[in-house]
Amino acid sequence: MSDAKKLRTHPQYELLYHPSIPGRGEFIRLCFEATGVPYTDVANEKPSGYDTVQSICMNTSLTSADSNPPVFAPPALRVPGAGADGKALVIAQTPSILMYLSERLGLAPDDEAATYHVYQLAFTALDLNNEVHDTHHPLAVAKYYEDQKDAALVKATDVRENRLPKFFSYFERTLRFNEENGGGEGKYLVGGRLTFADLVVWQVIDGLYFSFPKEMEARKKEYGKLLDGFYESVKQEGGLKEYLKSERRLPYSQGVFRYYPELDRQ
Amino acid sequence: MSDAKKLRTHPQYELLYHPSIPGRGEFIRLCFEATGVPYTDVANEKPSGYDTVQSICMNTSLTSADSNPPVFAPPALRVPGAGADGKALVIAQTPSILMYLSERLGLAPDDEAATYHVYQLAFTALDLNNEVHDTHHPLAVAKYYEDQKDAALVKATDVRENRLPKFFSYFERTLRFNEENGGGEGKYLVGGRLTFADLVVWQVIDGLYFSFPKEMEARKKEYGKLLDGFYESVKQEGGLKEYLKSERRLPYSQGVFRYYPELDRQ
Incomplete structure (x- = not known):
């Protein structure tokens, strides 16, 4: 599809999120980038864009914007023209935005049962994302890491030793199930083409490689289909190959995925 | 609708969850109970029902059940006849199950924009549910509360002092927005009739009243529409009045919502 065609057939999607970090906004960026559908990353692209994000998503009034x-x-998503009375629609919550976009960007399966299986995978990966966040902030989001480091060591050890194997086993078995039943060839979690579940699971794995390199290297042997085969093949999907090398792909820093060597496997 | 009619028009929904606790299964029970749609709470109703739950939801094989x-x-939901080739459908993840049921039980709005607003409310309340769980288990799910009590005191204080006001303010403002725009009369978060967002938010508030009675009593003055008006009126909806007095409504004990006086406001 030409860029002109895409601009004609899609509304101007606006991603409202914090600037400079991948964070939860990255799950949404990946949907646009994989499918090549244009979007505006408001806080990163527009002068005073973050003011707009804050005025819509971080206010204390009775409305976000546009009724x-x-x-x-x-994150929130703003879609001009898609709301009541031709106004903009503003929706929030990562899983909700992903579902909304998946139907419009071709990242959901055609049949209903498979769609709910995509949902359960994506939501489980988002739960893992939250647990990883808590490895460096187990006691309070608003406190510094340094002020909860002892608790973080305990939490990170539990996540690495007990939680990661449970999540990885589930995703690995789902890949194998699909390989045997849906023809995903180890590349897709549900059915025979890319869905947003693949993107969400991939992003969490990618973040884990950043945060816990030693742990992940060791786990790769146990969960090779997921952490090697699937992880590498998703990078080649649609627009992702170009995106992941571009400046639009923000580096991990002080967001959900952080690298503190002391929290990794020793 | 007569009970016989309901049995004819709905499949036999099976809730697969741990026995004896409300937990995350309660969000799903409330959907059935509010609408009077029959369901089987497998672990609580059937001899060896928990064996069935474990064999489907807590195994390490390539399938849950029924392909x-x-x-x-x-929790998971099993719906005989609703899956591929006339087999049973098995879906998991609380928000996913709630969405699936809401379309069939009349707990979702008719228009799409409002539906996504229901999703974002329900998902936010489920996030709060997770944060409340972590007040007594901030370091590791598999460890005893007594072994993470110091951390729990810090976490619970942060949730009570910083997180609850943020969530309550959001729900309260949404109620007021809807009252001014959708006609909910303070009884509904979106539109003019009950949706599953109301049930999920209500259940989390109810659990908080159990876990943090002093904190909630103090907060009731600040967020009266939510913690008093809305909270009381939802109890009167459809089948809930009868359900909440019945033995099917399981008492809180050692699940997500626990009462440890030391974690409450002092």
């Missing part, structure tokens, strides 16, 4: 109800926190 | 992919953890 939509309040938003709890970024 | 469905694996399940990460309970």
Whole structure:
């Protein structure tokens, strides 16, 4: 599809999220980038873009914007023309935005049962994302890491030793199930083509490689289909290959995925 | 609708969850109970029912049951006849199950924008549910509370002092937005009738009243529409009034919502 065609057939999607970090916004960016559908990353692309994000998503008034109800926190998605009375639609919550986009960007399966299986995978990976966040902030989001380091060591050890194997086993078995039943060839979690579940699971694995390189290297032997085969093949999907090398792919820093050597396997 | 009619028009929904606790299964029970749609709470109603739950949701094989992919953890929903080739459908993840049921039980709005606003509310309340769980288990799910009590005191204080006001403010403002725009009369978060967002938010508030009675009593003055008006009126909806007095409504004990006086406001 030409860029002109895409601009004609898609509304101008606006991602409202914090600037400079991949964070939870990255799950949404990957949907656009994999499918080549244009979007505006408001806080990163527009002068005073973050002011816009804050005024819509981090206010204390009765509306987010454009006659939509309040938003709890970024990320949110704004879609001009898609709301009530031709106004903009503003929706929040990562899984909700992913579902909305997946139907429009071709990242959901055609049949309903498979769609709910995509949902359960994506939501489980988002749960893992939250657990990884808590490895460096187990006691309070608003406190510094240095002020909860002892607790973080205990939490990170539990996540690495007990939680990661449980999640990885589940995703690995799902890949094998699909290989045997849906023809994913080890490249897709559900069915025979890319869905947003693949993107969400991939992003969490990628973040884990950044945060816990030693742990992941050791686990790669146990969960090779997931952490090697699937992980490498998703990088080649659609627009991702170009995106992952581009400046639009923000580096990990002080967001969900952080690298503290002391929290990794010793 | 008569009970006989309901039995004819709905499949036999099976809730697969741990026995004896409300837990995350309660969000799903409330959907059935509010609408009067029959369901089987497998672990609580059937001899050796928990064996069935474990064999489907807590195994390490390539399938959950009936040619469905694996399940990460309970709750799951099994719907005979709704899957591929007339087999049973098995789906997991609380938000996914709630969405599936809401379309069939009349707990979702008619228009799409409002539906996504229901999703974002329900998902935000489920996030709060997870944060409340972590007040007594901040370091490791598999460790005893007594072995992480110091950390729990810090976490619970942060949740009570910083997180609850943020969530409550959001829900309260959404109620007020809807009252001014959708006609919910303070009884509904989105539109003019009950949705599953109301049930999920209500259940988390109810659990908080159990876990943090002093904190909630103090907060009731600040967020009266939510913690008093809305909370009381939802109890009167459809089948809930009868359900909440019945033996099917399981008492809180050692699940997500626990009462440790030392974690409450002092």
